Amino acid sequence: MKAGLGFVMAVNLIIWCGIAFYLFVLDRKISKLEKDR
Amino acid sequence: MIYKILLALWMALIIVASFFYSEAAGGFPGETSRILFFHVPQAWIATLSFLLSMIGSAIYLKKRTVDADHFALSAAELGFLFCVLATVTGSIFAKATWGSFWNWDPRETSIVILLMIYGAYFALRSALADPDKKRLFSAAYSILAFATVPFLVFVVPRITTSLHPEDTMNPASPGMDPRTLKVFLGSLLAYTTLFVWMLRLKIRLLRVEDKRDREDL
Numbered sequence: 001m002k003a004g005l006g007f008v009m010a011v012n013l014i015i016w017c018g019i020a021f022y023l024f025v026l027d028r029k030i031s032k033l034e035k036d037r
Numbered sequence: 038m039i040y041k042i043l044l045a046l047w048m049a050l051i052i053v054a055s056f057f058y059s060e061a062a063g064g065f066p067g068e069t070s071r072i073l074f075f076h077v078p079q080a081w082i083a084t085l086s087f088l089l090s091m092i093g094s095a096i097y098l099k100k101r102t103v104d105a106d107h108f109a110l111s112a113a114e115l116g117f118l119f120c121v122l123a124t125v126t127g128s129i130f131a132k133a134t135w136g137s138f139w140n141w142d143p144r145e146t147s148i149v150i151l152l153m154i155y156g157a158y159f160a161l162r163s164a165l166a167d168p169d170k171k172r173l174f175s176a177a178y179s180i181l182a183f184a185t186v187p188f189l190v191f192v193v194p195r196i197t198t199s200l201h202p203e204d205t206m207n208p209a210s211p212g213m214d215p216r217t218l219k220v221f222l223g224s225l226l227a228y229t230t231l232f233v234w235m236l237r238l239k240i241r242l243l244r245v246e247d248k249r250d251r252e253d254l
Binding site: 005020030033 | 045242
């Protein structure tokens with residue numbers, strides 16, 4: 001394993017997990033708003 | 038729902054593969070070429086978004102449906118977002134390759150002009166209070182704005198001397214490493230699916246807001 005490559009990959013994975021989590025939450029909130037209206 | 042879970046897993050797999058499955062492309066310092074697995078799909082999504090925004094605007098001008106305007110606005114916003122992301126990742130790559138985050142290279146200059154053109158689209162939308170006028174003028178502007186995209190994205194960087202590499206992530210280029218090709222195409226698929234998800238979210242949100250505004254009146 002190249003030095004530092006694992007760290008950069010981990011940072012990328014954490015960022016992606018954050019984005020995916022945010023999108024899932026947003027999706028649920030919009031679905032709720034659609035049902036309420 | 039299934040495609041969203043699959044996308045989350047697929048993108049994570051692409052991130053791991055881009056660092057540990059594919060080889061770093063030759064001709065670039067160290068491992069810097071790996072950023073292109075993210076930079077190129079971001080630029081592709083930005084161009085696709087601006088095209089879809091133009092199509093949505095043309096449909097609006099023809100049919101005058103609010104849904105077409107929502108589609109055009111959502112695509113333009115996502116295009117702007119991905120254009121900014123492509124600029125940021127491009128700058129990181131430029132720092133590692135050319136020694137500076139910003140060099141006023143033709144590619145960098147043209148992307149700044151593109152961002153300004155689409156920034157003006159949002160300024161125009163926010164400047165007009167009447168919803169019908171806002172939709173009409175922004176649709177006309179979006180079509181005009183897209184006319185500059187092929188020129189700024191494809192023509193300007195090619196007719197001038199540029200530091201920007203052209204064939205590093207071109208699947209049609211001869212001798213591209215099969216592993217690199219697999220990860221690159223996988224990344225394109227992941228970004229395109231992510232774009233579809235985000236576009237649908239934004240359109241749904243605009244519909245809810247529009248419905249709420251009409252009920253409040």
